[in-house]
Amino acid sequence: MSKMQLDLDVIEIKDVCFGEKDDLDHGTLVIDKKGLIEYLADPVFSKIDIELAKPGDSARIIPVKDVIEPRIKEDGKTSFPGIIGDYTECGEGTTKVLRGCAVVSTGTIVGFQEGIIDMSGPGARYTRYSSLNNIVLVTEIIEGIKPAEHEAAVRMAGLKAAHYLAKSALGKTPDYRESYALAESKENLPKVAIMYMIMAQGLLHDNYVYGVDAKRLHPALLHPNEVFDGAIVNGCCVVAGDKYTTYDHQNNSIVQEFYKRHGKEIDFKGLIAVPTYPGLADKRRCCSSAVRMARLLGVDGVAIPEEGGGNPEADLMMLCRQCEKNGIKTVMMLGPDGVEEPVADTAPEADAVINVGDCNEFVVLPPMERIIGDQEQVKYMSGGAEESINEDGSIRVSLSIIMGSVIGQGTLKMSSYVY
Incomplete structure (x- = not known):
């Protein structure tokens, strides 16, 4: 593992706009809207549109399915191994990154647990996606499509759009380079790993590892670079406030923090991907296997961030008990x-x-000049209700409806205290 090095060639995107051809010039990403829509064409969609939402805009995106950072391998073929491209170079070599922008998928609601991104106002402070230049895919599906087919089509459209946009970075000089490699620690430091819980719940509550539905997987040891390089993709319609989008996997803040401390305060030994199944037998199987991997690595401690809530908390506590039992x-x-x-x-x-x-905290989000998607769907989403929409167009919702507001990675540095 120590020999794997991933270089992220980062180009900072300061603005996005539409133009006659795709281009990237001095931090401005120019998008051929017609070309992108044609690239995303799918018989499942009755209509595809693309809108731009920039930081500070009076704009609300609702309901949000996923957020994805455009990244692509230097050869121009791979962005999400096993889905778009091959597996071989994942976690090493050079990957081009368009930082400061993201693909956001929205449109007709897939599942009731989707979210909101406000680009300005009080809601913007609860989500990191409000600081990005967002390229929003607004999709409508034909009649008779089942939710699972709908989710798959929207998921693939988002990934394809990210791949398409990332091609603009090929051949461009990066603004800076980030290099990641787990060098051998020369100090006798505490050995630590991350137990990476991956949703495998069914009913639109699944993530994908190298293109494989997590419901088909057993725990696996991953190099942290694989996560940065698109190995894990969001397929969940779990509560928006604590859902890991694909962007969150690509920019996992805990992995980044462990890398900063590797060789100085800790000896970072990697990730143990643990599918979180709904059934007890599968929970026990995955827990036992994950703890054995931790013991094999010889780690002294593990961090276990949770995605979702409720059922996965049984996995969380089971992992905790078994790890502590084994020192x-x-x-x-x-x-x-x-x-x-x-x-x-x-x-x-x-x-x-x-x-x-606390995802149950309620906030009132003011009316926006532009709604990208359909605000009426707040009535059917977790964190919203029939009476959520006020006469003036403002909405009263809980933080659980805002994308990434209480994510287990702690990206917003918010917490609650008991007095």
């Missing part, structure tokens, strides 16, 4: 604080828990 210290990161929203399971060994915020 491996655990730190967990999750949204519910046990007061505003009960944790579905608990364990006496869970004595180091980081709370990343």
Whole structure:
């Protein structure tokens, strides 16, 4: 693992606009709108449109399915191995990154657990996506399409759009380069790993690893570079506030933090990907296997950030109990604080828990000049209700409806306290 090096050639995107041909010049991404729509054509869609939403715009994107950062390997063929491109070079070599922009997929609602991105106003402070130049795919589907087919079509459209846009970076000089390699630690430092819980719940609650539905997987050891390089893709319609978008996998803040401390404070040994199944037998299977991997790595401690809530908390506590039983210290990161929203399971060994915020807190989001998608769908989304839309166009919703507001990675540095 220590020999794998991934170089991210980063180009900072300061603005996005439409033009006659795709181009990238001095930080401005120019998009051939017609060409991109033709590239995304799928019989499932009755209509595809593309809108731009920039930081500070009076714009609300609703309902949001996924957020994706455009990245592509230097050969121009691979962005998401196993889905778009081959597996061979994942986690090493050079990857081009368009930083400061993202593809956002929206349109007709897929599942009730989708989200909102406000580009300005009080809602913008609760999501990091409000700071990005967003290229928004607005899709409508033909009648008779089942939710699973709908989700797959929207997911693929988002990934294809990110791949298409990232091609603009090929041959361009990067603004800077980030290099990631797990060099051998010369110091006798605490050995740590991340137990990376991956949704495998079914019913639109699944992620994908190298293009394979997590419901078909057993725990696996991953190099952290593989996550940065598109190995894990969001396929979830779980509650928006604590959902990991594809962007969150590509820019996992905990992995980044562990890399910063590797060789200085910790000896980072990698990721153990743990599918979180709904059934008890599968939970036990995956937990036992993941803990054995941790023991094989000889780690002293693990961090276990949670995605979603409720059912996955059984996996979280099971991993905690088994790790602690085998002398491996655990730190967990999750949204519910046990007061505003009960944790579905608990364990006496869970004595180091980081709370990343209360998703039940209500906020009033003011009316926006532009709605990208359909604001009426807030009535059917987790965190919204029939009475959420006020007469003036403002909406009263809980933080659970805002994309990434209480994500287990703790990207917004928010927490709640019990007095």
